[in-house]
Amino acid sequence: MKTLFYFGFAFFLMASLPLHSQETVSNIDSLLKVLRKHPADTSKALLYQKVGGHYNVTQLDSARTFFEQGLALSEKLSYQKGVWVNRNGLGNYFERKTQYDSAMYQYERALDVVKETNSTKGFAVVLNNIATIYIRRGEYETALQFLFDALKAEETLNNRNGIAQAFNNIGVVYYYTGNFDQTTNYLTKALEIQEALGNYDGLINGYNNVGAIYDYQKQYDEAIQSYEKGLEIARSIGDRKMEATQLSNIALAYSSKKEYPKAEGIFQEAVALREKIKDYNGEAFSYQGFGQMYLNAKNFAKAKFYLDKAFALAEAHDLKLVKKEALAALVEYYEAQKDYQSANAYLYRYLAVKDSILNEEKTKAIAELETQYETEKKEKEIVAQRAQLAEKDLEVRRKNTLVYGGFGLALVLALLGYLVYNQQKLKNRQLKKEGELKTALAKIETQNKLQEQRLRISRDLHDNIGSQLTFIISSLDNLRFGFPDMKEKLSQKLSGLSGFASQTIYELRDTIWAMNKNDISFEDLQARIGNFTNQAKSASAKTRFEFVMDEGIDRQYTFTSLEGINVYRIIQEAVNNSMKYADASTVQIKISDTTDGFHIAVMDDGKGFEVASVSDDGNGLKNMQKRARELGGTLTLASEAESGTQVILQIPKKLVILET
Numbered sequence: 001m002k003t004l005f006y007f008g009f010a011f012f013l014m015a016s017l018p019l020h021s022q023e024t025v026s027n028i029d030s031l032l033k034v035l036r037k038h039p040a041d042t043s044k045a046l047l048y049q050k051v052g053g054h055y056n057v058t059q060l061d062s063a064r065t066f067f068e069q070g071l072a073l074s075e076k077l078s079y080q081k082g083v084w085v086n087r088n089g090l091g092n093y094f095e096r097k098t099q100y101d102s103a104m105y106q107y108e109r110a111l112d113v114v115k116e117t118n119s120t121k122g123f124a125v126v127l128n129n130i131a132t133i134y135i136r137r138g139e140y141e142t143a144l145q146f147l148f149d150a151l152k153a154e155e156t157l158n159n160r161n162g163i164a165q166a167f168n169n170i171g172v173v174y175y176y177t178g179n180f181d182q183t184t185n186y187l188t189k190a191l192e193i194q195e196a197l198g199n200y201d202g203l204i205n206g207y208n209n210v211g212a213i214y215d216y217q218k219q220y221d222e223a224i225q226s227y228e229k230g231l232e233i234a235r236s237i238g239d240r241k242m243e244a245t246q247l248s249n250i251a252l253a254y255s256s257k258k259e260y261p262k263a264e265g266i267f268q269e270a271v272a273l274r275e276k277i278k279d280y281n282g283e284a285f286s287y288q289g290f291g292q293m294y295l296n297a298k299n300f301a302k303a304k305f306y307l308d309k310a311f312a313l314a315e316a317h318d319l320k321l322v323k324k325e326a327l328a329a330l331v332e333y334y335e336a337q338k339d340y341q342s343a344n345a346y347l348y349r350y351l352a353v354k355d356s357i358l359n360e361e362k363t364k365a366i367a368e369l370e371t372q373y374e375t376e377k378k379e380k381e382i383v384a385q386r387a388q389l390a391e392k393d394l395e396v397r398r399k400n401t402l403v404y405g406g407f408g409l410a411l412v413l414a415l416l417g418y419l420v421y422n423q424q425k426l427k428n429r430q431l432k433k434e435g436e437l438k439t440a441l442a443k444i445e446t447q448n449k450l451q452e453q454r455l456r457i458s459r460d461l462h463d464n465i466g467s468q469l470t471f472i473i474s475s476l477d478n479l480r481f482g483f484p485d486m487k488e489k490l491s492q493k494l495s496g497l498s499g500f501a502s503q504t505i506y507e508l509r510d511t512i513w514a515m516n517k518n519d520i521s522f523e524d525l526q527a528r529i530g531n532f533t534n535q536a537k538s539a540s541a542k543t544r545f546e547f548v549m550d551e552g553i554d555r556q557y558t559f560t561s562l563e564g565i566n567v568y569r570i571i572q573e574a575v576n577n578s579m580k581y582a583d584a585s586t587v588q589i590k591i592s593d594t595t596d597g598f599h600i601a602v603m604d605d606g607k608g609f610e611v612a613s614v615s616d617d618g619n620g621l622k623n624m625q626k627r628a629r630e631l632g633g634t635l636t637l638a639s640e641a642e643s644g645t646q647v648i649l650q651i652p653k654k655l656v657i658l659e660t
Contacts, residue, residue, distance in 0.1 A: 284319050291309075304333055518560075586604065600649040
């Protein structure tokens with residue numbers, strides 16, 4: 001399992017009022033003197049916020065006191081603007097301390113005041129900051145809703161700097177959701193505005209995020225140049241947190257170039273700075289990047305050390321993104337050590353964190369790793385059993401040789417030898433049967449335990465995930481029919497979600513069907529494919545489905561459950577593609593027996609396409625090819641415009657061992 005580096009995308013934490021982001025004050029000593037002598041009025045409440053914003057960048061631990069004093073004075077004066085700007089500043093402080101629950105509490109209290117005063121500027125600032133918390137928690141769809149609301153408020157104010165900040169954060173969210181075209185679009189627009197304004201904070205974030213895009217595109221030299229521009233600005237204004245971010249990203253880029261010694265030195269500098277300013281989120285990401293670097297360099301001892309440190313920090317401060325990536329890297333580490341049992345344990349934990357962020361279905365990945373582990377264990381047991389059988393066979397041969405040799409000694413001893421031989425033969429048979437019985441009982445017990453485990457997992461999947469998905473479908477349908485006047489776009493969205501959940505249930509049932517079988521025959525596959533095509537007919541009445549299997553094929557020929565589900569998924573994906581894209585009137589599934597193995601073809605008479613235009617990055621084709629490789633076979637795609645499409649799977653037959 002390959003781990004994705006997070007290159008430290010930078011968010012804007014908006015401090016409000018004259019501060020563009022968290023900006024420093026050029027002469028803080030003079031401002032502090034003014035603050036001490038200033039009367040306790042509304043202006044002083046705003047001065048507290050401004051000084052706190054300065055220390056949020058330069059000396060974080062000093063910031064909290066000024067915000068709290070500003071908040072106390074504002075509440076005493078019933079000055080609503082002072083209340084929300086100082087609460088927002090406290091939210092910035094807690095967010096930089098990676099105390100996200102405390103930060104969200106302050107932002108939500110600030111938003112309550114903003115709603116009471118109907119402050120457009122307040123909405124823009126606070127909504128943006130609430131969105132950053134959802135981003136750090138991995139709740140991207142919710143974050144985008146807040147960010148676009150913040151953008152609308154900034155556009156109402158015609159605040160170019162605020163618009164640039166919103167563009168930047170929207171671009172970051174699109175990066176994490178994998179929409180890189182939108183990422184580049186929004187980050188470029190943000191950087192253009194910040195360059196025109198000469199905003200240092202904006203330029204640091206812009207150069208950082210553009211560098212991250214270069215990193216994703218593997219243009220590492222360009223990425224380093226962009227990060228170094230951000231580093232220079234961060235050092236010039238004394239923003240140590242962004243200085244550490246740029247150093248960490250530069251180190252990751254050098255690591256990607258395999259310049260490990262140089263990367264290590266820069267990593268150490270970034271970690272030391274983050275430890276000093278107590279930036280736990282950034283520190284955890286640095287350890288994660290450090291561990292991944294050593295994993296790539298095959299230095300497993302150091303990799304394990306730094307990955308453990310990253311995971312411990314993420315666990316302590318509920319940093320889900322770092323926790324997910326650290327667990328993924330630890331799975332990769334244990335797989336490299338061929339410790340599949342530990343890898344499986346960490347995979348469970350990885351999927352739990354991943355599901356809490358993106359709510360993705362995880363049964364298939366778990367089943368694959370479990371199968372790999374169980375297969376290795378079974379192979380060892382088979383080797384041991386064969387060795388025992390060979391030893392017993394050799395023992396029987398030796399005894400038979402002695403008996404037949406003694407038969408020719410003398411006619412007088414013939415009867416005695418015959419009796420001894422029969423007695424010994426009977427004893428050998430008895431011993432052999434006892435051994436075979438013990439082996440059979442042990443084998444049956446193992447199979448029963450495996451079957452019980454399969455059934456338990458199947459029941460859990462059916463009762464828990466299945467029932468939850470059914471509840472989601474019911475809830476979505478109730479929403480659609482309970483609110484007939486809802487907008488068409490929302491209704492379509494709910495229908496799409498309901499359909500997606502229904503499809504997930506079908507796939508879950510297919511997985512449970514495979515898990516409940518030790519092996520899968522052609523007869524089983526034919527029945528399952530028949531069920532699938534019947535469902536497909538109801539979805540596309542104009543398409544006719546044909547299933548053809550050569551008469552010479554043994555219907556009782558069996559695959560393992562993993563092989564069977566792989567064959568079924570390839571056929572299912574090919575039929576789905578024909579229904580979605582081909583506009584075909586006939587889809588035929590044909591299984592043939594050839595000298596090279598089994599030939600499985602899914603053919604349609606649709607409009608076809610140019611094969612050369614198909615992207616290798618498509619998940620559907622990539623998954624089909626991966627499954628074909630796991631079967632030891634090949635997958636071929638043939639299509640021409642207006643001539644239909646053929647997906648051909650060629651898999652070898654298993655070697656059948658005849659027992660005597």
